[in-house]
């Protein structure tokens with residue numbers, strides 16, 4: 077356990093140091109931002125769509141008339157912004173992005189492409205890890221913002237379409253307890269999840285050994301570990317920031 | 319100059335290198351021959367600093383690779399070219415992009431990169447294949463692309479891991495000529511790992527036989543034809559019955 081922590085810390089330090097190799101990673105940032113961020117928007121929106129629908133229906137069901145119905149707007153908004161938007165998106169992207177990174181870098185490792193980078197005098201971490209982690213840091217909050225927007229719109233349409241709630245009532249509930257900090261909290265969380273998913277993918281990919289089986293193992297581990305870290309980090313932010 | 323002193327390296331209880339000594343003079347080419355699994359690739363990776371020895375030293379010029387910090391090793395590698403046994407091409411890039419990536423790092427002026435990459439692919443007979451991806455090439459073509467990538471920046475130290483394995487005799491002689499050419503033009507100091515005795519005799523000033531983790535025989539291509547060393551004879555003539563049992 078201590079050894080794992082030590083190696084992880086060492087890796088983090090190496091990645092941080094590699095950020096000084098600006099000329100190596102900068103040209104790749106746009107490509108990675110597209111692959112990690114832009115390409116993740118559809119799946120994130122898809123999930124948010126159904127989350128918004130379900131949240132609206134379930135909260136109205138739970139209120140059973142004892143709570144004014146416009147609180148559906150409050151509940152949908154708060155839950156999506158504070159928790160489900162960032163966390164569900166983070167977990168899904170741990171699968172989509174984390175697995176992709178671990179498999180790609182892992183394959184490069186076992187086919188000696190990482191060694192080849194070293195022989196060309198590149199810092200492999202500057203070339204492989206830094207643009208991905210940076211892209212995760214920048215794009216995850218944007219993806220989550222899209223998801224949050226989608227979730228709320230879905231909740232609103234459901235409320236007006238299937239529940240006995242007008243748009244004004246929904247918006248009233250939505251705004252009632254809203255604080256600007258909510259959004260900031262969501263974005264900070266998302267950025268941290270972006271760093272976790274990408275750097276865990278890089279770490280497991282980079283330390284892959286043993287052929288195709290090793291790549292498979294690295295990929296699975298990257299997803300599992302990234303999901304666990306996301307959940308722990310989620311609790312951490314709740315304790316620290318709220 | 320490349321100097322290897324008393325290199326030892328084990329993987330678990332597999333002792334691959336057991337006191338390997340070799341000195342390659344500036345401008346010299348030494349071919350390392352040896353049976354499959356003897357540790358030739360492992361040896362070459364130690365020279366490049368991709369693997370660290372359990373003990374012993376690797377010197378490139380007057381700089382020590384073993385134990386050197388990352389920056390120093392990286393600077394040394396700017397003067398090295400490495401041909402991987404597995405080619406190790408970047409498979410997300412075209413052949414030309416592979417070569418250009420090498421040139422870019424080595425400070426080639428942007429205006430020349432295109433031209434130099436094309437030139438270097440032509441010297442290995444891959445003119446016209448610049449836009450292809452490694453997966454679209456044959457094994458031998460990939461090997462040659464790997465050679466092109468390694469030599470394009472015109473390094474002064476060259477480490478070739480079986481540059482001609484899997485190539486037909488004509489293409490092999492093409493690569494041999496390239497090796498000789500680089501030696502002439504750049505006074506490159508080279509280690510060529512090979513199984514191909516003809517090719518070894520053609521390009522090498524000296525030939526070293528790696529056996530049981532050390533250099534068991536070292537001599538010129540002329541000497542190798544008249545040696546009494548049983549292992550060398552077995553190797554050159556391809557006769558298993560002559561191979562001394564280890």
Ligand SMILES: Nc1ncnc2c1ncn2[C@@H]1O[C@H](COP(=O)(O)OP(=O)(O)OP(=O)(O)O)[C@@H](O)[C@H]1O
Pocket residue numbers: 329332334352353354355356357358359360361403
């Ligand atoms: N990373 C590694 N981990 C464990 N053992 C290894 C590793 N790399 C090489 N070996 C072992 O070291 C020995 C030498 O391997 P090496 O690849 O150097 O052989 P070689 O002489 O290049 O053979 P070939 O001519 O077939 O390429 C082999 O027995 C191999 O199993």
Ligand SMILES: [Mg+2]
Pocket residue numbers: 358359360403479
């Ligand atoms: Mg080998």
